[in-house]
Amino acid sequence: MAKKGIVLMNLGSPDSTSVPDVRRYLNEFLMDERVIDKPFLLRFLLVRGIISPFRAPKSAKAYESIWWKEGSPLIELTRQLRDKVQEHFEGPVTISMRYGNPTPEAAYNDLLQREPNLEEVILVPLYPHYAMSSYETAVEHMRTVYKKKKYSFALKVVAPYYKHPSYINALAQSIQPYLSQDYDQLLFSYHGIPERHILKSDPTKSHCMQVENCCYKASESHKTCYRHQLTITTELVAKKLALSKDQWQISYQSRLLRDPWLAPSTQERLQQLPGEGVKKLLIVCPAFVSDCLETLEEIAVEGKKEFLHSGGESYTYIPCLNTDKLWVDTVAELVREVDADQWTMAMEN
């Protein structure tokens, strides 16, 4: 058996809620060409001149409102997940963040320190769906550092698991208890992305958003299509929960800049739903496996205010999978299946 190490990779958070730390984090995040895909100079001027200076103080306040004594909820929940996944393996399990700390280099070093004869590293991106601004940039970042450092171990990557039966089961089971309360609809709110990113990620350049009902027609593009993948996740979960089509819908949260983004927007739907007779709402955010700023502040707090202010009567946020047992078992299963090649993305060394 190869001496194996595991890296769980999440998005990352600022080191603290201070404005300079949040500004540094936003600069690194938004200067990523897979997040703001504008030419370098334009991106630089936009991020350094407009977005970061105005957003950092606002975001710092938002982070302050959700911060834990251990630090960022996203990072602490990723650490807790690491500890639970470690119980399944003899080899070391560690974490890395795409932005901020711990970096990929720190993660590789941690694994090597704990297992100097490391032969294989399995990367688990903590994103069920493929998007160039989440899954792809995380994998490419780990891979760039891997190549630069010329490590002798192999690097294998768990593919997007949006339809993996164990993931679907874990997500459905996490929602199930909430369905016994009185509710009108379940809203699946996914992190939004610009429509342009869907087009860019389509290798055929002729399917996504070009063919009617593209997400439902077989295509090679589905391997890298965020909207297709989240649609499938939602439909599989709804089926597992025996929900009819009028009991759920999809929306997209967390927009930035004015480009056309995937629609409908969560914020707009929260304002409209009460007027359409949906007064009691359940809301879940399956693009995230760990609770974070975008769920704890934007959805659980601000979203609730918006919905109740618009005439809603009850609003229940369903937490992310975090350290749920079925989810921990799923992560362990995804890692084991990498060797069976079922959910592995081929990596050239």
Ligand SMILES: C=CC1=C(C)c2cc3[nH]c(cc4nc(cc5[nH]c(cc1n2)c(C)c5CCC(=O)O)C(CCC(=O)O)=C4C)c(C)c3C=C
């Ligand atoms: C599904 C995963 C994510 C995708 C896809 C994604 C795309 C994306 N995000 C921004 C801009 C921001 N996102 C921010 C926070 C944030 N985003 C994700 C995940 C995805 N982003 C997470 C998990 C978090 C929370 C991090 C935390 O510390 O808790 C932020 C920063 C916060 C803020 O200031 O509001 C920004 C900005 C873009 C532009 C984008 C796609 C193009």
Ligand SMILES: [Fe+2]
């Ligand atoms: Fe984001």
Ligand SMILES: [Fe+2]
């Ligand atoms: Fe598509």
